[in-house]
Amino acid sequence: MANNDDKIICRCEDITEAEVLRAIEQGTATADEVKRLTRAGMGHCQGRTCRRLVNQILARKLGQNPEDQKPVTQRSPLQPISLKILADS
Numbered sequence: 001m002a003n004n005d006d007k008i009i010c011r012c013e014d015i016t017e018a019e020v021l022r023a024i025e026q027g028t029a030t031a032d033e034v035k036r037l038t039r040a041g042m043g044h045c046q047g048r049t050c051r052r053l054v055n056q057i058l059a060r061k062l063g064q065n066p067e068d069q070k071p072v073t074q075r076s077p078l079q080p081i082s083l084k085i086l087a088d089s
């Protein structure tokens, strides 16, 4: 059975729960800071899959409400789009 720390939080960047927890131990307190330190949220989906999990881990470790977490900085495009759409615009 896999260790809970081996649980993948960010599938796009292969970031585990242990890596997120290590980032929090190093002083990160927001999903944006975790993102900068671990790359969780910088993958193809731009955090649409992992952002909520990172917020839940932060909230659990820091005693915060997950909904109170600051939203992460998003870069456009906010959704994956084809190059054809960009080229045609």
Ligand code: FES
Pocket: 009, 010, 011, 012, 013, 040, 041, 042, 043, 044, 045, 046, 047, 048, 049, 050, 051
């Ligand atoms: S799952 Fe984290 S960026 Fe896609």
